[in-house]
Amino acid sequence: MEKDKIEGNKEKLMANAIRFLTVDAIEKSKSGHPGMPLGMADVATVLFTKFLKTNPQDMKWFDRDRFVLSAGHGSMLLYSILYLLGNPEITIEDIKNFRQLGSKTAGHPEYGKISGIDTTTGPLGQGLSTAVGMAVAERHINAKYGDELCNHYTYVICGDGCLMEGISEEAIALAGHLKLNKLIVFWDNNNITIDGKVTDSNSTNQRKRFEACGWNTIEIDGHNPQEIEQAIKEAQKSEYPTLISCKTIIGYGAPTKSGTSKCHGSPLGAEEAQAMRQQLNWHYEPFEIPEAIRKAWLEAGKKNLSEYQKWQEVAKKSKDFQSEIKNELPKNWDKDLEKFKEQCLQEQTKIATRKASEQCLERIVPNIPKIIGGSADLAASNLTYVKGMETITKTNYGGNNVMYGIREHAMGAIMNGMALHGGVIPYGGTFFVFSDYMRPSMRLSALMGLRVIYVLTHDSIGVGEDGPTHQPIEHLASFRAMPNILVFRPCDVIETAEAWQIALQSEHEPSILALSRQSLPLLRKEAKNNETQKGGYIISESAEQRQATILASGSEVSLAVVAQKELEKKGIHTAVVSIPCWELFDKQDECYRKQVLGCVPRIAVEAASGFGWEKYVGDNGQIISMKDFGESGPAEQLYSHFGIDVEHIVKAVEKSIK
16 A cells, blocks of 8 residues: 555555454454444544553553443454554464454453453443443543642543443542543443343433533544544533534445444354455455554653653652552551550450451551542442542542442442553442342452452341331342452441451452441451451361350450350360351362361351351251341341340250250
């Protein structure tokens, strides 16, 4: 291809490189979604070649613009761009191995496989909502360190599916409320979903919807490079977040399938792919990119090199900034927490673990500048807001607390976005039972391996009078079944402090702190070693040779200790084992676990579903747990009503040793 030919139609030819890498990869894998990449190739080309601040040789540059492909099914759009820009982590062989086992180029973009994938996407609406968290983190760090160190945009490409999912409403409402004007969203407005036309299932005026939430909106022809460029310039000048409605044709260039749902989630087919080559005048072999087009993309990848080098020099001069954007915690960050534990031992502190968590945060937040808390309108119950914290507002991004409103699902995704952005450690609270509202976001926290901390209070039937709608029953079991997430259910103030220490030190996995509403006695005798780190341990040893082991977590550990004393009066010697974190206990060696559990009958006690305890008690063990949903009434009456009390523990032990 001659140079003069590319100059006259540069953007279109560069966009066609995306289109045909997409078509060829999907045809080879016989699986994929070509429609969105073909339709949004023009928008993506203008964005990446003229605006998006990046360095393909260092895709982790902290002050790069963030890009979120919320419509993650169109992953070949992102893979093609990363390859064309010259990212050394992705080769033409990776493109050819699209969707194959072990390939970097997975069916949906996966965080950590290739630098330049800023978040895992696929579940619709998650990417858009995660991007709001990135935009919050950018404004927060900018408020602390200024434009020279942190001043970048967050760009999103989303489709109708992202906008129809309920999480998007929560996220865009908060983004508008906070006036996150560095957030720019491109809506692939093609009126097509998998099952047909959008208008068959939805009549929402999306522009008016976004405007009602406080957004700037623009509508353009998504295939006109001049309109695309002008819209981005206008969006960058807005004092509000911006939605750019890009009127596009899904499957652009495919002669018979474009504009229809037939090209949404299936390969075009060899015949249609060849006809598309003829229609777009692309006379090259599969995976072949003409030299002039390849060179133009590589040059676009170098456009920010001088800015990158200048930033590096400025960043070197700020030790505080360098420290904050790293994953490390500050030196001696938990010194006050250690003193607090000793104080509790001396005073025999008896408090609810949600209150214990608050007192831990009072000693954590001042010592970790990068921490940002929040709650889904339950801070007064979750106790996540402590003295000295400031709320982030549209006029003060420098605070360290987010008022998420009643938006659990968006809260989870926004915290993911903050963690992904870097320079922030997020935690957020709600009632444990309402974790159902943000489970998809929590699953992505685990999938991506993010340090996000979920403070989930009111952890059992101990909620009492609020009744079964607010009493979590199956939640512990369900999260214990989720890979790569730590589920803590501490039994007293010491275990609560230890859980916070572990959660904050866990850089590559999220944590749940399931905390009690009711006060719990201090059970620990010492706090020199973090026993919670082992996941499970003997919290009260038997007076003589053990005849049975009572296992429990959280508030039920204190019941087990009382039952142990009653059994001792009867000459029955038992040990009580606290298992605040199954995941950590299961990582211990077999010898340690056997020593803790003992080779005697075992009885597990938990005011929740008993599902899963079988692996600890064995075939001959017993599980005292919930078999149904809860009831409304005082907590102490509920425990007795459901047989989760000292009397039933004693009877179970007696039965087990006969």
